[in-house]
Amino acid sequence: MMLYVSTKRFLRVTTWTSIACLALFIQCSQESDLSSDTIAAVGEYDVTITEFTNTFNEAYFKTGQALVPDIDTRRALLMNNLGRYILANHAKELGLDQSEEGLRRLKRVKRRVINEEVRERIILSEVEVLEEDLSEAFLRFNTRIRASHLVAPSMEDAVQLQKRLENGEAFESLAKEVFKNPTLASNGGDLGWFSIDEMDVGFEDAAYTLSVGEISPPVQTAQGYSIIKVTDRAQTPILTQQQFARAKPQIYSYVKRKKEELLEREHLQSFLDSSEVFNKEVDELYEMLKSQSDYRELKIQNREKLLRFKDYDFSIIDFSNEFGLNPERESIFLSNRSAFIKLIKALAYRKYLFEIGVEYGLDVEIDVVASIKETYSYELESMLLEKLDEELILSEDALIDEYQKNRTRYVEPLKLNLRRLKVEDKGLARMLHEKLEKGARMVDVIDDYSTDPQDRLLNGVIGYKSINSFGAQAQQIASLDVGDISPILEYSSNEYHIYECLDREESRQLSFVEAYNEIEERLKQQHRRSKNASMIKEALKNQKAVINEPLLDTLRIEIYN
Structure with missing residues (x-):
């Protein structure tokens, strides 16, 4: 069972660590009210051993396997979850759950969870990985391809390009016509060298089936x-069973993953076509x-059909209901x-998947209901935080006082405009670094060796980046x-x-206005942290949370492989 939650929850662990000591308010006598596999509870929310183990493993791998499952870490992670439940x-x-916005968000969560279950259990249920698939992929992992391509927004446009090629027009002249990117327009759509898992999965799959000089039919x-032309191919000369x-x-x-992505794309395309x-x-x-003027008030009762797929109809009232789940986002398609x-088709497809899930009874399965409840707790927490923000009135004096007291916080960090070379082998990286130190041009090295097609197109230029975006590499x-x-x-x-x-x-001090x-x-x-801590402390003190x-003290965490 998958939980559809924000990865930001693990970034808040340090915030909740300072709250962990509040657990001392809990009366030990209430522990007997919990089931044997429940570590903590508040209201209708439980933190089970399974959920807590999943939480720890996700945090463990997101932090580079740096977490140690000692009591302090376990308590901090527990308070992260329990704190969210207290706020929810x-x-x-x-x-807030009964407000119009709360009900809208609950419907959105149900759609997301159930549709993902349909994807996993029904659409992708027939995905099978055979030994021959692994052998073919192994060869591809050890093969680099150089290719050019032409692009088109629709199948009809792509077919027209294909006909023009068949009638003798040059690939290079068509590239000048279809590409706005000056590099691709001038180099005949050349993407340079690439290997497996570096391009769109459909593009890659088609390219690896072509011989040098061969041109593909239109590829979605x-x-x-895209219409693809393979211009060169290089394979590792010796491959062994041990390597495989x-x-x-x-x-x-x-x-x-590739088969799933292709099958999912095929399912969607079949619906659209x-x-x-x-x-x-x-x-x-x-x-x-x-x-x-206000899309939130959109309530249309018209049952006339907008779209039909086989025996499935999508009416104007269906559109109104689906559109109303996220009107701010959907309105950009008007x-x-x-x-x-495109919006109508997307909303119709979303509702189509949801109806499949309901037909299969996924909406009443215990695990799916639990997943919806868990995911919705994040929405409830978010709505509460939004309410706290609305209630907060910040005076100009308070803002000025904060700026004057903590001017060093408000600094625009160093920014660098960089050119990047990306490779996958450390030995190759050493060899290329030596070439660069001896005077080789970075743009030439990138063109010949970079594993990133986008970098090759842009001569490796990644633009101005804040030094803060480089993490552990920032100092160097x-x-x-x-x-x-x-x-x-x-x-x-x-x-x-x-x-x-x-x-x-260079770094500089920001003005108050900036x-x-x-x-x-x-x-x-x-303000949020203060209110959160107060609500959590109150819940623990009044024994609403247990x-x-x-x-928790004796729990052994299993680290997943």
Whole structure:
């Protein structure tokens, strides 16, 4: 069972650590009220051993396997979860779950959870990874391809390009016509060298089936359609069974993910291609919506059909209900009729998946209901925090006082304009670093060796980046002057970066006006933390929340492989 929650919860662990000591308010006599597999509870929310173990493992891997499952870490993580439940419970006590916004968010959560279950259990249920799939992927992992492509927004446009190629027009001349990117327009759509898992999954799958010089028919990608021409191919000369055996787990994960993505895309495309759109009703609805001022008030009872897929109908009232779940986001698709039709199809597909889930009874399964409840607790917490923000009135004097007391906080950090070389082998990285130190041009090295197609297109330029975005590598990168080449920086176990500094924008003090929004947000966060701590302390003191202290003290955390 999957929980559909924000990854930000683990970034709040340190915030809740300071609250952990509040558990001392809990009366041990209440521990007997908890089931044997429940570590803590508040209101209708329980923290079970399974949930807590999943929470710890997710935090463990997100922090680079740095967490130690000692009592302090266990308590901090527990208070992170329990604190959220206390706030969610308080939101329910205030009736936020019964507000129009609360009910809207609950419907959104149900859609998201049930549709993901449909995806996992029904759409992708037939995905099977065979031994021959692994062997083929192993060969691809050891093969690099160079290819050019032409792009088109629709299958019809792509077919027209294909016909022009068949009639003798040059690939390079068509590239000048279809690409706005000057590099791709001038180089015939050349993407340079790439390997497995570096391109769109549909593009990659098609490219690896082509011989050098061969041109593909139109290939659907996430961005539209491509016509691919393979211009070169290079394979590792000697491959052994021992290498295959070592790489098998990684290859299996890749093949399964790729098959799932292709099958999911095929399922969606089948729906889109086979759907009948009723244009008269679409046009009438579009004109009506363009005159609407507040989309939150959109309530249309018209049952005329907008779309039909086999025996499934999507009516105007269905559109109204689906649109109303997230009107701020969906309203951006009202800019033109083409975008509006895409919106109708997207909302119809979402409702179609949801109805499949209901038909299979997923909406009443215990685990799915629990997942909806867990995911919704984040929405309740968020609504409570939004309410606290609305109640807070910050005076100009308070903002000025914060700025004057803590001016050193409000600084624009150092920014560097960098060129990046990315490779997957440390030995290769050393060799290329030596070439650069001897005077080789970074742009030439990137063009020949970078594993990132986007970097090759942009000559490795990644633009101005705040030094804060480089994490553990920040200190080494901050020391670069214009023209300097960085040492080899290990980004991950199979990824190495070398940077060339193109320009520096030094750190500077922000004025009060420039820092205004940051100051306001900091004071809001302080207010939230204070209110949160107060509500949590009160819940613990009044025994609304209970922790099974002996179980927490003796719990052994299983680290997943």
